[in-house]
Amino acid sequence: MSETELSRPISRREWLLSDAPQSRRQAQLGALYQGWLTFRANKLAMFGLIILILLFGMAIFAPWLAPQSPFSQNLADRLQPPSAAHWLGTDSFGRDILSRLIHGSRITLFIVGTVALIAPVVGLLIGTIAGFAGGWVDQLLMRITDIFLAFPKLILALAFVAALGPSIGNAVLALALTAWPPYARLARAETLTIRNADYIAAARLQGAGPMRLLIRHIWPLCVSSLIVRVALDMAGIILSAAGLGFLGLGAQPPMPEWGAMISDGRIYILDYWWVAAMPGLAIFIVSLAFNLLGDGLRDVLDPKGAKE
Amino acid sequence: MLNVSDLDVWFGDPPDRVDAVRDAAFSVSKGESFGLVGESGSGKSTILRAIAGLIDSWSGQIEVDGTRIEGARRDRAFYKTVQMVFQDPYASLHPRHSVDAVLSEALRLQGMGDIDRRITRLLEDVGLGKGFRFRYPHQLSGGQRQRVAIARALAAEPRLLLLDEPTSALDVSVQAEILNLLKELREEHGLTYVMVSHDLAVVGHICDRLAVMQQGQIVEIMSVDALRRGAGEQDYTRHLIAASQ
Amino acid sequence: MSTPLLSVKNLCVTFASRRGDFQAVRGVSFELGRERLGVVGESGSGKSMTGRAILGLVRPPGRVTADRMELEGQSILNLPERRMRKLRGSRISMVMQDPKFSLNPVMTVGDQIMESYRLHAGGGRAAARQKALEMLNAVRIRDPERVMDTYPHEVSGGMGQRIMIAMMLAPDPQILIADEPTSALDVSVRGEVLNIMDGLVRDRGMGLIFISHDLNLVAKFCDRVLIMYAGRVVESLPARDLHNARHPYTQGLLRSLPRLDTPVERLPVLQREESWRSGELDPSPET
Numbered sequence: 054m055s056e057t058e059l060s061r062p063i064s065r066r067e068w069l070l071s072d073a074p075q076s077r078r079q080a081q082l083g084a085l086y087q088g089w090l091t092f093r094a095n096k097l098a099m100f101g102l103i104i105l106i107l108l109f110g111m112a113i114f115a116p117w118l119a120p121q122s123p124f125s126q127n128l129a130d131r132l133q134p135p136s137a138a139h140w141l142g143t144d145s146f147g148r149d150i151l152s153r154l155i156h157g158s159r160i161t162l163f164i165v166g167t168v169a170l171i172a173p174v175v176g177l178l179i180g181t182i183a184g185f186a187g188g189w190v191d192q193l194l195m196r197i198t199d200i201f202l203a204f205p206k207l208i209l210a211l212a213f214v215a216a217l218g219p220s221i222g223n224a225v226l227a228l229a230l231t232a233w234p235p236y237a238r239l240a241r242a243e244t245l246t247i248r249n250a251d252y253i254a255a256a257r258l259q260g261a262g263p264m265r266l267l268i269r270h271i272w273p274l275c276v277s278s279l280i281v282r283v284a285l286d287m288a289g290i291i292l293s294a295a296g297l298g299f300l301g302l303g304a305q306p307p308m309p310e311w312g313a314m315i316s317d318g319r320i321y322i323l324d325y326w327w328v329a330a331m332p333g334l335a336i337f338i339v340s341l342a343f344n345l346l347g348d349g350l351r352d353v354l355d356p357k358g359a360k361e
Numbered sequence: 362m363l364n365v366s367d368l369d370v371w372f373g374d375p376p377d378r379v380d381a382v383r384d385a386a387f388s389v390s391k392g393e394s395f396g397l398v399g400e401s402g403s404g405k406s407t408i409l410r411a412i413a414g415l416i417d418s419w420s421g422q423i424e425v426d427g428t429r430i431e432g433a434r435r436d437r438a439f440y441k442t443v444q445m446v447f448q449d450p451y452a453s454l455h456p457r458h459s460v461d462a463v464l465s466e467a468l469r470l471q472g473m474g475d476i477d478r479r480i481t482r483l484l485e486d487v488g489l490g491k492g493f494r495f496r497y498p499h500q501l502s503g504g505q506r507q508r509v510a511i512a513r514a515l516a517a518e519p520r521l522l523l524l525d526e527p528t529s530a531l532d533v534s535v536q537a538e539i540l541n542l543l544k545e546l547r548e549e550h551g552l553t554y555v556m557v558s559h560d561l562a563v564v565g566h567i568c569d570r571l572a573v574m575q576q577g578q579i580v581e582i583m584s585v586d587a588l589r590r591g592a593g594e595q596d597y598t599r600h601l602i603a604a605s606q
Numbered sequence: 607m608s609t610p611l612l613s614v615k616n617l618c619v620t621f622a623s624r625r626g627d628f629q630a631v632r633g634v635s636f637e638l639g640r641e642r643l644g645v646v647g648e649s650g651s652g653k654s655m656t657g658r659a660i661l662g663l664v665r666p667p668g669r670v671t672a673d674r675m676e677l678e679g680q681s682i683l684n685l686p687e688r689r690m691r692k693l694r695g696s697r698i699s700m701v702m703q704d705p706k707f708s709l710n711p712v713m714t715v716g717d718q719i720m721e722s723y724r725l726h727a728g729g730g731r732a733a734a735r736q737k738a739l740e741m742l743n744a745v746r747i748r749d750p751e752r753v754m755d756t757y758p759h760e761v762s763g764g765m766g767q768r769i770m771i772a773m774m775l776a777p778d779p780q781i782l783i784a785d786e787p788t789s790a791l792d793v794s795v796r797g798e799v800l801n802i803m804d805g806l807v808r809d810r811g812m813g814l815i816f817i818s819h820d821l822n823l824v825a826k827f828c829d830r831v832l833i834m835y836a837g838r839v840v841e842s843l844p845a846r847d848l849h850n851a852r853h854p855y856t857q858g859l860l861r862s863l864p865r866l867d868t869p870v871e872r873l874p875v876l877q878r879e880e881s882w883r884s885g886e887l888d889p890s891p892e893t
């Protein structure tokens with residue numbers, strides 16, 4: 054069968070969708086392509102992905118995209134409504150809100166990106182070790198997780214920042230430290246179901262040690278659901294970061310962090326609505342985009358939700 | 362090859378302790394094929410898992426190739442001697458590992474070199490062509506998956522193969538193919554089999570002798586010839602034979 | 607038999623997928639009277655999908671089409687879900703493979719039987735309880751009063767399947783579709799469950815569609831057998847003639863079974879032929 058398939062030229066799509074891949078690379082690319090097709094079928098998820106790509110572009114090219122410097126003050130132009138000169142208006146120091154939003158996307162992406170790197174990894178480590186080892190290790194790790202879970206997230210983050218001093222780095226650290234427990238729980242639950250699977254028993258019989266089982270067999274199965282969860286949690290992380298900024302415990306002025314910008318606009322909210330509304334809208338759009346993306350990723354990655 | 366005596370296996374601690382196997386004893390000589398037969402809950406699979414080291418709560422003596430085994434710890438030599446094929450090929454292959462990944466991992470863990478050539482050999486041995494090497498489990502049928510699982514077990518070049526209902530999840534026509542394959546492999550590689558099954562006809566086809574189990578105990582050990590004649594000494598055996606005719 | 611209980615003509619179940627349409631069932635036709643009809647085939651032959659299509663249980667993206675699908679002359683093809691739900695249970699019931707998955711784990715057995723009865727037949731609790739006890743008696747459960755108050759996890763597999771049968775037969779349906787009702791059971795229990803089902807179906811003059819992969823079981827237990835391959839019926843014959851089957855697929859299936867009484871060195875392996883997928887079925891008297 055494979056010979057006949059090789060003898061005639063096949064399209065790239067056929068090559069990718071082949072049920073009988075001829076090489077490791079073809080198999081991996083094929084699996085990726087399958088996932089992409091599933092993802093692409095979800096229109097809303099594609100919409101979310103496009104928004105996020107635009108956001109990335111905005112962050113990378115911020116200095117070229119922004120019409121003005123985010124810091125240049127012009128008190129004569131303060132609190133101007135949206136107009137041709139200032140598309141989204143100006144704030145109380147006469148700074149161009151659009152420019153600040155564009156530059157602020159860098160900060161938002163930095164916070165979200167770092168938290169999204171730290172929290173799930175910590176959660177994955179703790180959760181899988183707890184689930185796999187069982188016994189007192191499990192008890193210990195899960196009780197620690199419970200302690201973290203028992204505090205409201207933002208309050209705990211506040212406490213951390215208050216102790217470490219307000220700065221954007223500490224805000225990220227605080228958010229990451231408060232965000233990992235749900236991932237640990239999720240990873241542990243997944244590990245418990247995987248741990249007794251026959252393929253784990255089979256790997257044991259090959260002589261695979263606990264480290265190998267954990268890294269090669271259990272992690273790959275936990276990671277996909279964690280990724281989905283992270284994408285869905287992104288909105289919450291952005292909001293928490295904005296919350297810290299709003300309370301003055303995250304990015305410090307004059308940095309154009311979106312939450313801090315809302316906070317600045319708070320006192321003018323009735324007369325000069327755009328000062329607070331524009332960054333609010335930005336947060337809303339990006340959060341929504343992450344949620345949509347997460348939904349699409351679930352279709353692709355979550356074996357339980359997947360069809361066929 | 363395999364000597365089991367006074368084997369007790371239990372799950373849980375008192376007062377919830379459940380005795381899954383009580384006082385089991387049998388021995389399998391080199392090159393023999395031995396069947397463990399019984400209904401669900403009779404403890405037949407539990408015995409296999411205790412031998413393989415997948416259960417640690419057991420007592421008694423298990424001797425593989427002259428070596429006593431303790432607890433659930435097994436050394437490398439054990440894994441080179443004993444391998445297992447599981448019941449459900451849909452559950453015994455890692456969903457994210459390709460055939461290539463499964464086999465090369467097994468070979469590497471056994472410290473084998475020349476992996477490319479060996480994978481090709483293994484796939485040929487179990488009747489799968491090279492074309493299957495890079496497929497993922499979801500691209501395989503049930504019978505093909507079970508062939509991959511058998512190839513994985515053969516990677517270590519074991520001498521004793523534990524077969525846990527290897528065909529009960531398969532269609533009858535596929536079952537015939539797998540049973541034929543198991544027979545061929547045994548002749549080619551001089552393997553010893555211990556096969557668990559609820560299907561007397563399957564055991565009759567593959568095995569030389571068998572033990573009939575009921576509620577955790579071996580009630581009778583008999584030859585397949587006796588099984589074919591329906592000559593069970595115990596009522597339970599005769600009842601089983603009658604029910605599966 | 608004037609009008610058959612169930613008449614199906616050219617039934618197709620199609621699933622749209624990325625790689626084009628996949629037909630799980632391709633033009634199945636049969637009629638069911640007050641008899642026991644076996645549907646045999648391997649996994650993927652479309653036998654279960656046929657049963658689901660009759661019950662209206664094919665979910666999108668699956669599509670069901672047929673020239674005719676009638677229950678006592680009344681069309682039941684693609685009925686709206688609300689009307690189908692009325693039909694299911696009261697006129698057509700289904701027993702699934704594993705009672706563990708088809709019984710509600712947080713309801714007592716008695717409550718479940720009573721609920722399924724009252725849903726279709728109405729009536730008060732007392733009447734339903736009476737009926738439930740009667741049904742448990744009918745499936746030969748000793749001490750039904752006690753079993754009524756147990757939860758599904760407290761009963762064995764064979765008992766669970768008998769309870770399922772009791773539940774499904776409580777509203778007195780005309781047709782019972784049993785999808786591998788005994789594959790999850792041990793051989794010694796299997797016979798008993800089958801006998802109970804057989805007795806009930808016969809006493810009530812019901813039609814039974816018995817879906818199974820086990821040729822010998824079907825041969826023993828049914829009046830007539832349809833053999834399915836790749837979504838089509840390749841052969842239809844009286845169960846007692848199964849061992850004289852003419853279609854090479856059926857013959858191959860029968861031969862590939864190991865037998866205790868006739869040991870062979872190698873089991874004959876089924877060589878599948880492309881023509882089985884498309885070849886016309888020789889017209890049999892029933893269809």
